[in-house]
């Protein structure tokens with residue numbers, strides 16, 4: 001059987017979206033140490049903010065995207081101040097449950113404002129060009145380019161800047177980071193800004209690739225969690241590698257399993273991955 | 288006195304661990320705290336640096352009240368602390384660890400990171416070859432060196448060490464004590480906790496015995512070594 005390169009291409013597109021989204025989730029986890037179930041709904045919020053500005057108000061898509069991303073960054077900080085901040089010393093399980101509440105709230109708010117049906121961005125509809133037998137769209141190309149730019153930017157941030165190194169330090173050992181003089185509450189603020197912006201961008205990418213729906217982020221959580229955990233939760237480069245692995249696997253699997261079972265493939269990959277490498281792709285041994 | 292802790296009471300949750308401890312360190316001095324496991328030695332150091340809240344009593348450093356300060360502010364006063372466990376950032380490279388050690392001073396006029404790194408490498412030459420390696424990939428002894436080097440990045444006014452020789456091979460223990468003596472000779476006051484009590488008391492100007500969260504005996508290192516009571520209760524038979 002020859003594998004149709006179209007599936008691989010689709011996998012790279014989906015992998016880009018999952019990687020970006022998983023990166024944001026893992027950054028938040030690294031510092032705050034809890035799994036934020038509302039993350040998927042942050043993604044949807046970013047997608048809807050951009051939708052409102054683009055398709056409803058009529059701003060150019062580029063402007064709407066930047067504003068949507070910025071809006072979600074601000075939103076993540078606001079939600080932290082309103083909700084999560086009050087649970088800083090609670091257990092990860094408590095925070096997880098609180099985040100489920102936040103998730104429901106956001107999703108229903110979205111449904112109340114924009115309705116339950118699917119929407120699309122206002123992008124010109126053109127026949128998709130074809131290269132070496134692979135059909136691709138301008139949106140798909142933009143998704144890949146944007147995600148590569150973002151991943152590089154975050155890499156540089158985490159490796160080369162003082163704040164980025166402190167973020168990695170705090171995700172390693174928060175107390176020791178404070179002992180060295182870092183105001184870790186300030187880092188938390190930066191992480192919500194970065195994590196919220198990344199979630200917003202991930203959601204917009206998802207909306208560009210498919211549809212904008214209230215539960216779009218929530219349903220994307222399964223492959224995103226799979227990528228995050230497969231990569232070793234809290235490990236940014238693991239999340240990115242995991243994202244591309246899950247994305248490509250999921251799309252290529254369509255050849256053998258019906259596409260409704262895509263998410264089952266993500267879960268299966270997660271289970272097999274964890275059995276083989278319990279600490280994630282780059283777990284202890286290789287770090 | 289440089290550091291002066293008076294009647295310090297602290298603990299965790301409902302458990303009181305320190306029941307009114309006094310401790311002082313003078314300029315240039317090396318002070319060693321000894322005592323059995325669970326005596327509260329680490330808790331005392333954590334209380335001084337602000338990781339554990341002070342419930343009662345007062346802690347002064349260079350005539351300023353630091354009792355209520357959180358750890359990220361204590362370091363601004365020139366107090367650098369090396370915890371007993373988890374004292375390096377395992378995922379960060381050695382250079383990045385040193386960068387974190389310099390956090391409180393970066394941007395200050397007097398501070399030159401590269402110059403400070405050079406000074407620290409002079410003291411810990413093994414680190415030079417391993418710059419880009421993550422701290423987690425180093426041996427226990429090397430990690431201890433990284434931890435101390437990190438704490439020295441600011442050229443502290445007081446260096447606090449919690450069991451610097453714990454878990455090290457005998458040859459490395461000598462190495463670590465030699466380094467500590469050098470640092471103190473160069474003018475940095477040191478407050479340390481040690482299990483290796485005989486060795487530590489020999490090197491120290493003054494020793495303090497802590498037991499059940501209270502001061503017991505205090506004196507010069509030599510006095511404590513000569514005391515029958517200390518020998519019997521805290522140093523074990525030799």
Ligand SMILES: Nc1ncnc2c1ncn2[C@@H]1O[C@H](COP(=O)(O)OP(=O)(O)OP(=O)(O)O)[C@@H](O)[C@H]1O
Nearest residue numbers: 299302304322323324325326327328329330331371
């Ligand atoms: N984080 C904590 N939460 C609750 N209790 C603690 C905590 N850390 C230490 N303790 C308790 O406080 C007491 C004193 O502990 P501490 O670590 O200060 O002893 P220590 O003298 O340093 O002992 P060691 O020689 O074993 O290092 C012990 O009974 C210990 O169980």
Ligand SMILES: [Mg+2]
Nearest residue numbers: 328329330371
């Ligand atoms: Mg201890």
